[in-house]
Amino acid sequence: MEYNFHEIESKWQQKWENDNAFRRVEDPNKEKYYMLEMFPYPSGKLHMGHVRNYSIGDVITRYKTMRGYNVLHPMGWDAFGLPAENAAIAHGIHPSTWTWDNIDNMRQQLKGLGFSYDWEREVATCHPSYYKWTQWMFLQLYKNGLAYKKKSYVNWCPSCSTVLANEQVVNGQCERCGTAVGKKDLEQWFFRITKYAERLLNDIEKLKGWPEKVKIMQKNWIGRSEGAMVNFKIEGTDETITVFTTRPDTIYGVTYMVLAPEHPMVLELVKGTEYESKALEFIDKVQHMNEITRTSEETEKEGLFIGRHAINPMNGERVPLFIANYVLLEYGTGAVMGVPAHDQRDFEFATKYDLPIIPVIKPERDDIDISNLKEAFEAEGVMINSGPFNGLSNVEGIQKIIEYMEQKDIGKRHVNYRLRDWLISRQRYWGAPIPIVYCDNCGIVPVPEEQLPVILPTDVAFKGKSQSVLLDNQSFIKTTCPQCGQSARRETDTMDTFVCSSFYFLRFTDPKNTEAPFSREKAEYWMAVDQYVGGVEHAILHLLYARFFTKFLYDLGLSPVDEPFTNLLTQGMVLKDGAKMSKSKGNVVSPEEIIDKYGADTARLFILFAAPPDRDLEWSDQGVEGCYRFLNRVWRIVNDFKDVCVDSGNEDGTASLSEQDKQLRYVVHNTIKRVTVDIEERFNFNTAISAVMELVNALYQYRDKVAPAQQNRAVIKEAISNLLLLLAPFAPHITEELWELTTHEGSIHEQPWPTFDSEALVQDQIEIVVQINGRVRDRVMVAADASQQEVEGTVLSLPKIKDLIGDKNVSKVIVVPKKLVNIVVKG
RNA sequence: GCGGAAGUGGCGGAACAGGCAGACGCUGCAGUUUGAGGGGCUGUUGCCCAUAACGGGCGUAAGGGUUCGAGUCCCUUCUUCCGCACCA
Numbered sequence: 001m002e003y004n005f006h007e008i009e010s011k012w013q014q015k016w017e018n019d020n021a022f023r024r025v026e027d028p029n030k031e032k033y034y035m036l037e038m039f040p041y042p043s044g045k046l047h048m049g050h051v052r053n054y055s056i057g058d059v060i061t062r063y064k065t066m067r068g069y070n071v072l073h074p075m076g077w078d079a080f081g082l083p084a085e086n087a088a089i090a091h092g093i094h095p096s097t098w099t100w101d102n103i104d105n106m107r108q109q110l111k112g113l114g115f116s117y118d119w120e121r122e123v124a125t126c127h128p129s130y131y132k133w134t135q136w137m138f139l140q141l142y143k144n145g146l147a148y149k150k151k152s153y154v155n156w157c158p159s160c161s162t163v164l165a166n167e168q169v170v171n172g173q174c175e176r177c178g179t180a181v182g183k184k185d186l187e188q189w190f191f192r193i194t195k196y197a198e199r200l201l202n203d204i205e206k207l208k209g210w211p212e213k214v215k216i217m218q219k220n221w222i223g224r225s226e227g228a229m230v231n232f233k234i235e236g237t238d239e240t241i242t243v244f245t246t247r248p249d250t251i252y253g254v255t256y257m258v259l260a261p262e263h264p265m266v267l268e269l270v271k272g273t274e275y276e277s278k279a280l281e282f283i284d285k286v287q288h289m290n291e292i293t294r295t296s297e298e299t300e301k302e303g304l305f306i307g308r309h310a311i312n313p314m315n316g317e318r319v320p321l322f323i324a325n326y327v328l329l330e331y332g333t334g335a336v337m338g339v340p341a342h343d344q345r346d347f348e349f350a351t352k353y354d355l356p357i358i359p360v361i362k363p364e365r366d367d368i369d370i371s372n373l374k375e376a377f378e379a380e381g382v383m384i385n386s387g388p389f390n391g392l393s394n395v396e397g398i399q400k401i402i403e404y405m406e407q408k409d410i411g412k413r414h415v416n417y418r419l420r421d422w423l424i425s426r427q428r429y430w431g432a433p434i435p436i437v438y439c440d441n442c443g444i445v446p447v448p449e450e451q452l453p454v455i456l457p458t459d460v461a462f463k464g465k466s467q468s469v470l471l472d473n474q475s476f477i478k479t480t481c482p483q484c485g486q487s488a489r490r491e492t493d494t495m496d497t498f499v500c501s502s503f504y505f506l507r508f509t510d511p512k513n514t515e516a517p518f519s520r521e522k523a524e525y526w527m528a529v530d531q532y533v534g535g536v537e538h539a540i541l542h543l544l545y546a547r548f549f550t551k552f553l554y555d556l557g558l559s560p561v562d563e564p565f566t567n568l569l570t571q572g573m574v575l576k577d578g579a580k581m582s583k584s585k586g587n588v589v590s591p592e593e594i595i596d597k598y599g600a601d602t603a604r605l606f607i608l609f610a611a612p613p614d615r616d617l618e619w620s621d622q623g624v625e626g627c628y629r630f631l632n633r634v635w636r637i638v639n640d641f642k643d644v645c646v647d648s649g650n651e652d653g654t655a656s657l658s659e660q661d662k663q664l665r666y667v668v669h670n671t672i673k674r675v676t677v678d679i680e681e682r683f684n685f686n687t688a689i690s691a692v693m694e695l696v697n698a699l700y701q702y703r704d705k706v707a708p709a710q711q712n713r714a715v716i717k718e719a720i721s722n723l724l725l726l727l728a729p730f731a732p733h734i735t736e737e738l739w740e741l742t743t744h745e746g747s748i749h750e751q752p753w754p755t756f757d758s759e760a761l762v763q764d765q766i767e768i769v770v771q772i773n774g775r776v777r778d779r780v781m782v783a784a785d786a787s788q789q790e791v792e793g794t795v796l797s798l799p800k801i802k803d804l805i806g807d808k809n810v811s812k813v814i815v816v817p818k819k820l821v822n823i824v825v826k827g
Numbered sequence: 828g829c830g831g832a833a834g835u836g837g838c839g840g841a842a843c844a845g846g847c848a849g850a851c852g853c854u855g856c857a858g859u860u861u862g863a864g865g866g867g868c869u870g871u872u873g874c875c876c877a878u879a880a881c882g883g884g885c886g887u888a889a890g891g892g893u894u895c896g897a898g899u900c901c902c903u904u905c906u907u908c909c910g911c912a913c914c915a
Contacts, residue, residue, distance in 0.1 A: 171912095212831075212832095213830090213831055213832070213909085213910080216830065216831065216910085216911095217830090217831085217910060217911080220829095220830075220910085220911060220912095221911085223914065225914075225915085227915085243915075244914095244915065245915060246914090246915065247915080258915090299913080301913075325913085326913045326915095327913085327915075328913075328914075328915090330914090331914045331915075332914070332915060333915095335915090336915045337915080338915095339915090343915070344913090345913055345915075346915085348913095416914085416915090418914060536909085536910090539910080540910095609839090609840095609851085609852075610839060610840080610852090611839070611840070612840085615832095615833090615840095616908085617839085618838085618839060620838080620839065620852095620853070622838090622839095622852090622853050622854070623838095623839065623852070623853060625853080626851095626852050626853055627852080629852095629866095630852080632866095632867095636867090677843085681843085682843075684843095686839090686840070686841085686851085686852095687840090687841065687850085687851080689851080689852090690840090690841075690850065690851035690852070691850095691851080692851095693851055693852075694850080694851070697851090700868095704868090767847095769846080769847050771846085771847085771895085771896075773895075773896085774846095774894095774895065774896045774897095775896095776847055779847080811895090812895060813895090814846090814895050814896080816846055816896095819846055819847085820846055820847070820896090822846080822895055822896060823895090824895045824896090
């Protein structure tokens with residue numbers, strides 16, 4: 001009988017669906033395991049990255065299930081976002097139609113791959129039953145002062161015509177479309193993620209099951225630095241400028257001050273002075289520089305004196321005030337003190353504009369030559385030129401100066417974060433509407449919870465481009481104020497889609513709840529996610545936001561955990577010809593064609609076999625063929641032994657074992673051990689599969705080398721059963737079919753995971769490698785229980801070894817039990 | 828510049844606590860089965876020397892070190908990929 005994967009795969013997919021095989025509910029008597037893969041954006045079709053992501057998750061799910069866990073394995077759709085809107089604009093399809101069609105299509109594809117999802121729990125973020133809770137989350141944040149609106153310079157993508165979060169700007173370009181991002185001064189909604197900065201940073205330590213790389217990326221993104229806020233008075237005004245510095249110990253070396261060109265105080269300071277026009281010109285120039293060159297270290301530092309002086313609060317020195325391109329409004333206070341002797345950027349700036357360079361730290365040993373300073377001295381040392389602080393180590397000086405400043409009320413200790421608040425407004429249609437109403441009497445009014453969801457209207461027309469169609473939708477905009485009942489206006493911005501994906505893992509624990517986003521009880525059973533799998537591209541954005549939400553919900557008493565994901569696996573990319581698969585490069589292999597030609601089992605097997613999951617994977621058509629060949633080999637050998645399996649019943653054949661029987665049993669039980677360790681401890685599916693391949697090879701050997709009359713049916717049956725069980729998580733359809741064929745009862749996926757028999761792993765003869773001076777010269781079989789002396793004696797009496805030693809001196813013999821003997825020979 | 832990961836045959840990759848480098852798969856070659864093709868099966872496949880045969884030498888980015896023994900540990904250097912990047 002041929003291996004007809006089409007028939008087999010659809011047969012079992014049907015059966016699993018009819019039997020609700022993957023439905024899971026809370027069961028207090030069983031240990032739970034929450035397996036989650038990052039849910040996809042419904043772009044239309046699965047790509048190989050999806051297949052990889054979900055194959056990894058499915059192996060773990062099926063394995064853990066066989067290990068007896070109650071495994072939660074849900075799937076859903078991150079369904080809001082721009083591509084739907086772009087499709088609508090380009091093809092005249094409504095984003096909703098486009099999205100739901102894609103979801104239907106991709107759900108079919110996922111089922112066609114045989115993934116074991118509990119489809120009863122499916123969610124789509126664009127469905128009112130879901131975004132009701134997205135809006136609800138917004139309201140909770142708002143109530144707790146963590147959602148607020150402010151006017152600020154924000155990142156603006158002209159192509160997507162919407163604002164972007166800092167995290168969505170990559171190299172000054174829009175993360176989505178690659179267009180250079182500009183700045184706009186807009187009123188926008190923010191989430192105060194900065195309030196959680198410290199905890200988000202400190203709790204990274206709890207994430208023992210996360211890759212180091214991701215943790216470091218998050219640490220750097222949060223970017224904590226300790227220092228002080230220092231106030232500088234502006235001469236001739238009542239104004240004070242506050243700077244943040246990590247080096248208060250260098251404050252006596254301040255020789256100038258700089259503001260970011262966009263700093264709100266700049267215009268005031270130059271107003272009506274001779275410097276005004278030049279300053280405006282400079283600001284304009286800097287703003288038209290794009291973000292990439294602006295923030296590159298190579299870009300030459302440029303500045304402009306704006307006619308004012310600041311007073312150093314420590315020593316009363318008068319220093320000139322500049323604006324310069326290298327100071328960023330977004331970081332710290334948007335103002336810095338210039339200490340050219342001890343900061344390389346300041347050094348370059350001071351050199352260019354001929355500003356004094358005053359060293360205030362000298363190295364422990366050598367004296368610093370002021371006239372000869374080639375670069376800033378940024379290392380630690382001893383304080384000089386610093387009044388009462390002279391002679392202190394600068395590390396001590398930092399503390400002393402901060403204390404002094406706090407006493408004199410000229411500054412204070414401060415911890416600064418690079419992390420900015422999360423800008424969540426989007427000027428787009430296809431997203432969850434922000435549940436806010438603007439009333440002329442009452443101002444900003446949140447929509448009451450009982451009025452949620454604020455439904456996204458579907459009667460919209462996509463005429464032109466760029467602008468959100470919500471702006472034209474008067475029936476949506478016009479509303480009444482929930483407080484005073486007078487006519488009012490709805491917020492037309494929608495939320496960043498990352499808001500939707502920041503709590504979906506909690507929603508999965510209780511997806512149909514209409515009273516709450518999820519019940520505490522169910523979340524208590526299922527959370528936290530035991531294993532999360534997805535691409536490393538979400539290392540910062542999604543994973544940081546999800547952690548923030550979880551902590552917030554934990555503080556509200558809703559979430560039972562304050563970290564959502566216990567273990568994280570970041571899978572590598574799928575490459576072809578060394579590059580990421582992409583339409584533009586024309587190197588895309590579609591999952592559909594592979595499944596059609598070889599079946600889902602082959603597709604899954606290949607993608608797991610070709611590389612360890614965390615590494616990039618090079619696609620190989622021949623490699624796929626190889627996996628297909630392997631499954632055919634499995635098919636044939638099991639069919640060959642079918643009758644043996646069926647007839648042998650439960651006969652115990654382990655009583656009289658031949659050498660070959662023992663060998664086969666050794667391979668079988670060793671394979672159980674290897675596969676278990678590979679899955680359990682390392683997620684090394686590639687080596688797990690290769691171990692199963694070796695088992696199949698051993699079965700063929702046994703079939704061909706042992707005369708049929710000598711074959712031990714119980715040993716064969718044991719080998720076949722275990723082969724199928726070990727392969728089941730990887731290739732679920734063919735193993736299910738062969739399990740049935742060999743008249744095993746029940747679904748193979750409900751069987752317990754096999755355990756190895758350590759008896760079978762005991763060998764009475766062991767091969768010992770014989771080395772002379774570290775080179776392999778011979779090998780010999782010895783009894784497994786032979787003593788070191790016996791082994792040494794055996795080895796030294798081997799003819800070949802005797803020959804090679806000749807009359808040379810044996811100075812040492814090293815015996816590594818059960819492995820090797822190394823004879824050290826001199827002369 | 829900073830941080831991270833990596834560098835092993837023709838290719839993807841093994842080698843888990845310092846003990847046989849190249850498991851497993853692909854590719855190539857030779858043979859076999861078959862009417863042919865496909866497919867299956869058997870052998871072989873790191874490089875060099877030798878070859879009737881036994882065999883021998885060299886090999887894990889480069890160089891050095893520790894060790895009876897190093898892909899693995901230490902030092903120096905190089906390359907590639909990824910992330911961050913004027914962060915005060």
